[in-house]
Amino acid sequence: MSEPSSYIHGSSPDGQRRLSLLNDLLNESCLRELNLVEGEKVLDLGSGLGQFTRRMAQKVGGNGQVVGIERDRDQIAQAKRLANIAGQSVLVEFRQGDVFELPLGESEWGSFDVAHARFLLEHVPRPELVIAEMVRSVRPGGRVFVADDDHDNFRPWPEPAGFDALWRAYVRSYERAGNDPYVGRRLVSLLHGAGLTAIRNSCVFFGGSAGDERFEAVADNIIGTLGGAKDAILSDESLDEESFRIGMEGLESWKADPSAALWYTVCCAEGTSPS
Numbered sequence: 575m576s577e578p579s580s581y582i583h584g585s586s587p588d589g590q591r592r593l594s595l596l597n598d599l600l601n602e603s604c605l606r607e608l609n610l611v612e613g614e615k616v617l618d619l620g621s622g623l624g625q626f627t628r629r630m631a632q633k634v635g636g637n638g639q640v641v642g643i644e645r646d647r648d649q650i651a652q653a654k655r656l657a658n659i660a661g662q663s664v665l666v667e668f669r670q671g672d673v674f675e676l677p678l679g680e681s682e683w684g685s686f687d688v689a690h691a692r693f694l695l696e697h698v699p700r701p702e703l704v705i706a707e708m709v710r711s712v713r714p715g716g717r718v719f720v721a722d723d724d725h726d727n728f729r730p731w732p733e734p735a736g737f738d739a740l741w742r743a744y745v746r747s748y749e750r751a752g753n754d755p756y757v758g759r760r761l762v763s764l765l766h767g768a769g770l771t772a773i774r775n776s777c778v779f780f781g782g783s784a785g786d787e788r789f790e791a792v793a794d795n796i797i798g799t800l801g802g803a804k805d806a807i808l809s810d811e812s813l814d815e816e817s818f819r820i821g822m823e824g825l826e827s828w829k830a831d832p833s834a835a836l837w838y839t840v841c842c843a844e845g846t847s848p849s
């Protein structure tokens with residue numbers, strides 16, 4: 575059954591630029607964790623702009639197949655544009671639909687080797703219902719792989735002025751939308767609750783320190799994400815406009831600090847459908 579769900583980052587051009595940047599920074603590490611095999615048939619839930627979906631398609635090759643499911647028509651349109659520009663429009667089939675009610679044909683249920691979702695579960699209420707759909711979509715012995723945030727895993731240091739209040743208000747914006755900002759820590763128990771076996775977990779590092787080649791992009795990603803979520807953050811009455819400004823300036827000063835570091839990991843887990 576479909577569930578109302580709210581994606582707080584939206585699909586504005588700025589939101590889409592940040593999602594692209596995030597893909598550039600994370601895709602190769604995530605691909606390593608996912609361990610796809612040539613010829614596999616993959617379902618990607620909440621495929622967004624489709625960069626990672628296409629990367630998965632390259633990995634499984636011409637004998638494999640990748641289908642991306644995305645609810646937002648603007649994200650799908652942009653995903654198709656990006657695929658065209660890259661000359662990869664035939665790599666992936668992007669299908670419009672809701673992950674609570676996967677738009678699969680009768681013969682497709684139970685046919686995928688891998689069901690994958692990255693940064694989706696933090697944006698939905700009742701993630702266990704999405705996992706149940708993923709389990710139904712894979713064949714016996716197929717894998718369900720999820721990667722998501724736990725907003726406790728995010729630690730910039732030295733602590734930027736005003737950061738703590740800003741971050742807490744940001745995290746509450748997830749809770750107000752009915753979603754779980756700490757879903758990353760629950761991934762294994764969600765897979766276990768869905769009856770999967772051979773469960774394993776790991777994480778992908780998404781941090782950096784001043785002077786390394788990724789740091790500026792990683793810092794810009796979080797500054798842009800918080801700036802883009804300004805309206806959602808300010809609707810939490812614990813933070814006023816002035817405190818928001820102080821927190822954002824604190825992050826800009828932190829980014830310029832030669833001793834700055836960001837400790838941040840993305841939680842990953844996978845389980846196998848019983849044969």
Ligand SMILES: C[S@@+](CC[C@H](N)C(=O)[O-])C[C@H]1O[C@@H](n2cnc3c(N)ncnc32)[C@H](O)[C@@H]1O
Pocket residue numbers: 579580581593597619620621622623624625626643644645646649671672673674691692693694697698
């Ligand atoms: C943070 S983006 C992640 C995109 C992609 N998985 C990635 O890692 O680059 C989350 C995506 O999930 C989509 N989404 C959220 N709720 C959804 C739902 N109920 N059904 C389908 N897509 C959904 C959003 O529109 C958004 O494009």
